[in-house]
Amino acid sequence: MATPTRFAFTQPSSPGTEFIIELTDENTIAHARRILSGEEKNEIHVHGRIIKRTQPYNPRFSFHLDPATIRFFEIAIEVCDANMVYVEDHLDEAGGAFLPGGHWCPWDSKLTREVT
Template sequence: MANPVRFAFTQSAQPNLEFIVELSDEKTIAHARKILSGEEKNEVHVHGRIIKRAAAYNPKFSFHLDPNTIRFFSMAIEVCDANMTYVEDHLDEAGGAFLPGGHWCPWDSKLTREIA
């Protein structure tokens, strides 16, 4: 287990709004860094399970992603795709018919930076 490293991602509908994730798995951290360097071009979108609780490192939202579930993908099923503000606005519905199992995989997520 590595020291936690935080990364920001955006979505095309709101390119100035960042969602912060924390990674603690060495392979996942290395993968994220390859995305940012341009070395990884396929599995570049964020997937993880929602925790309906604010995290200090992601203050604009009342939810965050479980660091142990975060992975990167190239394609995913439509049922887990949603905009971050839509998720925030409908958080009480997440985990049911909306984002079953709490899985969130925004198709247009784009890692933008590592947070020092």
């Protein structure tokens, strides 16, 4: 297991709002760094399974992504796409018809920085 490393992403559909993820897998951390450097241009959007619990590193939200499930994608099915603020506002519905299985894959997610 790698040293937990945090990254921020934004969505144009939620201007001025950042979502912080924590990665614990060396390969996923390296992939995130390749996205930030511009080397990775295809699998650049964030996907993971929601855990309905606040984390100190992401206090703006009542949920976070399970680090063990976070991956990056190029194309994903529409059923897991949602705006971060919408997910927060409808968190009680997440995991049912809304974001089945708790999978969240914001299509417009853009990794913006490594959080130090």
